[in-house]
Amino acid sequence: MPERRSLQRLTADEIMAALKVALRAEYQAVADYGRHARATDQPEIRQALETLCDVEREHAMRLQARISALGGTAVDQVPEPQPMGDTTAAWLAQDLQAEQWAIVEYARLVAGIVDDDETTELMAELLLDEIRHAGWLKATLRTLEQAD
Secondary structure, X not given: OOOOOOOOOOOHHHHHHHHHHHHHHHHHHHHHHHHHHHHOOOHHHHHHHHHHHHHHHHHHHHHHHHHHHOOOOOOOOOOOOOOOOOXXXXXXXXXXXXXXXXXXXXXXXXXXXXXXXXXXXXXXXXXXXXXXHHHHHHHHHHHHHHHO
16 A cells, blocks of 8 residues: 555646646647648548647647636747657657656646646546547557558
């Protein structure tokens, strides 16, 4: 049995800061997925990446709305795509790293937001999407590795 620890409760300021970081990460995912979709010559992967881009864009809109509802000011600036490697597999590996970060960070928020059920539910929903995205990326990377 795990040792008992004191309740880890995020403060309102910590939640707001984390939501803004998550928003920037979602905007980065939109930029990166869009660029990777345009760059690949594989139609099935292009279509999937475009879908992921749309989901991440919706995540950003939902985070913006929640930040505003909590009294914060969200930025709507889309960052430039990250530098990319030379292959579709390299791009997908980069995307997987971003999804893995989101999974860990969103799980931390779900666990640490004690007094705001609406934000907790939002982060839990986004977390499930990110887990699905990571699953697709892992499976696609395995397929690409087997094809080489």
